[in-house]
């Protein structure tokens with residue numbers, strides 16, 4: 001039976017980046033498994049009105065491929081998805097992708113030293129290396145709000161937008177006011193007869209100042225691609241400097257707090273509403289939202305900000321805990337994603353049948369966010385503790401991709417069939433990482449999807465340069481080396 005050198009799960013930025021870099025290294029013995037019928041990951045799934053990226057366009061792309069000619073400073077979802085699809089077409093990656101193929105589970109075979117990956121097509125794929133790029137934010141969460149099935153009108157999640165539902169002239173509820181919701185709410189407010197936003201806790205919002213590139217700028221970017229690179233570098237340096245805003249008590253944190261307060265005061269005149277919209281936790285504890293049209297939407301006469309907690313959904317609307325029934329035609333949940341397990345639906349079983357789901361209970365952890373002790377040749381992109389609040393996640397994925405390539409090279413050079421990170425190395429790494437969080441905003445007094453059971457499990461502790469340095473060297477001594485002959489005689 002065919003054994004691939006590498007099987008990749010997912011065709012978001014992570015999976016595609018891995019495949020492209022494998023190809024450019026001359027590797028063709030790989031395949032990419034994609035549960036859907038198209039590429040794009042989060043940019044395929046999130047099609048809600050207003051969906052866009054809050055990282056500036058020129059930075060929001062791979063460094064190792066030709067860069068798109070973006071139409072505006074912050075790119076919208078359709079343009080991002082279009083550019084991803086174009087990249088896949090132009091790079092000739094499509095034949096490597098198996099669409100509509102969902103991974104059910106994967107088991108490490110300790111004798112053959114391969115991953116046995118089972119798919120929904122009842123097929124088993126064998127691969128020496130397994131790269132999981134399922135992302136952290138792909139399974140919508142309804143936040144445990146009860147009674148959803150009772151509602152007689154359309155009810156859906158922002159990450160599964162129902163385009164056939166006409167929202168014009170309707171009474172709409174939007175539950176949530178996170179980074180997705182703030183992009184959606186101005187669009188809803190423009191079309192709804194009335195919009196009610198259910199806010200559990202407010203966010204810090206700093207200005208976005210998005211604008212289309214002028215014809216002159218477009219011409220220059222096109223004629224002199226180096227100007228796009230220079231722009232990218234400048235944005236990168238600017239974003240890296242934002243990291244300090246996540247250090248509690250820093251001058252950057254004060255600067256960002258003042259910026260957020262100034263935006264609130266200039267856009268919301270009503271002092272009572274203002275205070276409802278002002279957070280009581282340190283800036284950065286939840287994602288700082290980059291948005292300048294949320295407050296103008298909230299102050300519209302056809303919009304209500306509801307801060308009374310939700311008791312549940314009923315046939316005609318939403319009942320709040322104070323007993324009031326709020327009647328709606330359409331209910332939209334923008335309540336985030338299932339991030340606790342960090343696993344997709346697939347379970348992964350390593351040495352001795354050890355389950356990743358169990359290993360990650362109560363909290364997921366990995367070495368460098370990339371690999372887990374007891375799971376040889378298993379690599380993750382955007383794994384535990386690799387999320388950022390201040391810069392583009394694509395840059396972190398690039399570090400991970402380069403690290404995986406180094407691991408593959410090291411195994412080849414040393415004639416080992418499998419590498420398993422030492423438990424002691426992984427434990428020490430995580431001890432150090434948690435120590436580095438002391439004094440950061442993520443350790444502050446808020447609840448967010450960045451942490452579980454009080455432990456910060458999703459975010460990285462430093463900036464991109466810090467992670468780049470940490471992942472820049474592949475230390476073979478961090479790993480147990482597993483050879484075929486030894487595995488067979490064991």
Ligand code: NAP
Pocket residue numbers: 052053054055137143145175176177178179180181198199200201286287310334335336337447448449
């Ligand atoms: P999220 O940050 O998890 O926000 C979920 C929202 O739902 C929060 O406002 C939360 O309130 C609220 N919520 C949950 N249960 C609720 C309840 N019972 N009643 C009222 N509100 C409730 O999810 P998201 O907005 O989809 O964003 C997730 C991540 O996606 C972001 O952090 C970001 O990394 C990414 N994202 C990025 C972009 C981009 O432009 N690059 C855009 C969108 C999203 P609490 O705050 O009180 O929990």
